[in-house]
Amino acid sequence: MTWRLADVLDVTAETDRVKTLALDVPGWPGHRAGQHVDVRLTAEDGYQAERSYSIASAPSGTRLELTVECLDDGEVSPYLTDELRTGDKLELRGPVGGYFVWEPSVGGPVLLVGGGSGVVPLMAMIRERAAAASDVDMRLLLSSRSWEGVIYRDELERLEGDGLTVTHTLTRSQPEGWTGYARRIDADMLAAVGPGVGDRPHIYVCGPTPLVEAVATALVGLGHEPSRVKTERFGPTGG
Amino acid sequence: MSFVSRGFRGRRQPEADSARVPPGQYVTTDYPVLSAGPTPHTSLDVWDFSITGEVDEEKGWTWAEFQALPSEEVTVDIHCVTKWSKLDTTWRGVSIDTLLEGVDTAAEHVIQYSDGGYTTNTPLEDVTGGKAWIVYEYDGEPLAPEHGGPARMLLPHLYFWKSAKWIRGLRVQREDEPGFWEQNGYNNYGDPWKEQRYWGD
Numbered sequence: 001m002t003w004r005l006a007d008v009l010d011v012t013a014e015t016d017r018v019k020t021l022a023l024d025v026p027g028w029p030g031h032r033a034g035q036h037v038d039v040r041l042t043a044e045d046g047y048q049a050e051r052s053y054s055i056a057s058a059p060s061g062t063r064l065e066l067t068v069e070c071l072d073d074g075e076v077s078p079y080l081t082d083e084l085r086t087g088d089k090l091e092l093r094g095p096v097g098g099y100f101v102w103e104p105s106v107g108g109p110v111l112l113v114g115g116g117s118g119v120v121p122l123m124a125m126i127r128e129r130a131a132a133a134s135d136v137d138m139r140l141l142l143s144s145r146s147w148e149g150v151i152y153r154d155e156l157e158r159l160e161g162d163g164l165t166v167t168h169t170l171t172r173s174q175p176e177g178w179t180g181y182a183r184r185i186d187a188d189m190l191a192a193v194g195p196g197v198g199d200r201p202h203i204y205v206c207g208p209t210p211l212v213e214a215v216a217t218a219l220v221g222l223g224h225e226p227s228r229v230k231t232e233r234f235g236p237t238g239g
Numbered sequence: 240m241s242f243v244s245r246g247f248r249g250r251r252q253p254e255a256d257s258a259r260v261p262p263g264q265y266v267t268t269d270y271p272v273l274s275a276g277p278t279p280h281t282s283l284d285v286w287d288f289s290i291t292g293e294v295d296e297e298k299g300w301t302w303a304e305f306q307a308l309p310s311e312e313v314t315v316d317i318h319c320v321t322k323w324s325k326l327d328t329t330w331r332g333v334s335i336d337t338l339l340e341g342v343d344t345a346a347e348h349v350i351q352y353s354d355g356g357y358t359t360n361t362p363l364e365d366v367t368g369g370k371a372w373i374v375y376e377y378d379g380e381p382l383a384p385e386h387g388g389p390a391r392m393l394l395p396h397l398y399f400w401k402s403a404k405w406i407r408g409l410r411v412q413r414e415d416e417p418g419f420w421e422q423n424g425y426n427n428y429g430d431p432w433k434e435q436r437y438w439g440d
Contacts, residue, residue: 001437005242038436040263041244049249050263050322075250075265083246091242096437098423099275209272213385216277226277226355233273 001093003040004028008088009063014151018117019081020056023064023090031059033124034101034204034232037066037094041076051076054120054206054232055095058127059103067151069117100232103128106202108136109195113185113215115143115207119151121232122206130159139165141193143185143211145172167193185211187218197223206232256326259316261431264324271323272385275419279354279405280384288373288390289408290338293346298338302389306375308333313372315395317402318431330393332374335366338409350410350418351392351403359403359418360427361394363411370396373406398429398436 010022036054057065070081084090102110102125112122119142129138144150147170156166169181169189181189195201203224205215212233219229251257256266283302290298300308312331318324349363365371371394375382382388387404394402400420421427426435434440 001439038263041247041249042242043247043249044243046241047249047251048263049247049265052321079244079247088245089242091244096424099420209385213272213278220277226279229277231274231276233271 031095033128035095115211118207292411330374331376332372
């Protein structure tokens with residue numbers, strides 16, 4: 001798979017720790033919602049570092065967007081969120097991954113469960129659904145630490161309706177008057193938010209390992225078929 | 240020719256490690272978890288391990304029988320296709336050479352198969368000759384389910400997706416057959432030193 005040199009069109013803040021890079025990638029072959037790219041940084045002495053990042057944009061978009069969370073001890077993510085700016089170039093290759101993908105032909109119902117920046121590949125699916133004017137029953141359950149920390153908060157609010165529901169749980173702090181969930185995702189929450197087992201939803205779970213382990217185990221416990229539960233994880237070492 | 244990322248300095252590996260770290264990888268001291276679906280939890284009462292396929296005689300072991308096989312402690316470096324490498328990991332398990340002792344086959348390929356439906360394929364010669372083990376201990380402790388317990392393949396010279404978690408057997412075949420990730424965009428062989436991550440690498 002060949003490396004390509006992308007032009008950085010724009011860098012925008014999603015939250016205080018998360019930024020979206022909008023890229024123009026000459027020769028980009030197109031992607032499916034849920035796939036990722038490998039990014040490679042090269043220092044002047046030739047030293048290189050590579051990491052993978054989920055694609056945030058819908059396949060039909062004209063720009064490729066990556067949403068990156070800055071990790072305090074990271075090597076690559078702080079460069080992408082704090083150093084990179086419009087007019088820079090960024091080396092990447094992809095798209096990668098043929099399993100954790102959704103497209104309108106897959107159909108529904110769909111349950112998306114995300115933790116923090118694990119929402120990124122799920123957002124590509126939500127955007128693809130909107131772009132295709134699909135009326136598939138799609139439900140997002142998103143765990144964030146705080147209301148300010150919810151990635152894509154305004155866009156999710158705009159897209160909600162016509163078969164898309166968005167449910168937040170805020171695990172560390174909640175705004176005054178918050179009446180939504182305020183705990184880690186558990187079986188009761190998944191049963192209340194998700195389609196029933198009998199509806200055989202396609203389920204996508206992405207987030208830090210403890211969340212993915214807990215959610216996937218709870219879903220199987222509720223009776224969902226393990227083969228319908230697709231997971232994508234990132235550890236603290238993502239960088 | 241080469242492109243430089245403006246303003247990128249990077250964090251170098253310690254000199255001693257760099258010769259042990261394949262291109263595009265970085266060293267972690269954590270132990271990240273990666274899998275495509277829920278973690279299976281198979282009771283040891285029903286666990287067994289089989290050698291099947293094109294062999295003169297199929298073989299199988301219960302958990303108790305497997306534990307009674309001669310085991311080895313191995314310390315190796317492992318390399319995950321998602322870019323992390325972990326150095327000096329210590330495992331205990333049974334060499335594939337031990338499992339294949341007395342097995343006669345003309346076939347040249349092997350499929351690892353697991354609880355949960357995962358499969359991965361390699362040439363048979365990549366799991367023999369002291370290169371691969373079915374391990375059930377990590378760092379002196381029973382292997383945790385999220386890391387592939389009760390038992391997983393340890394095939395350290397290839398990217399770690401070639402080391403199936405929750406493994407239940409080896410199927411020996413004449414024909415190669417791409418496994419789970421190999422059908423989903425990942426390289427059929429997966430040599431980390433040649434950076435064979437994806438199709439076409």
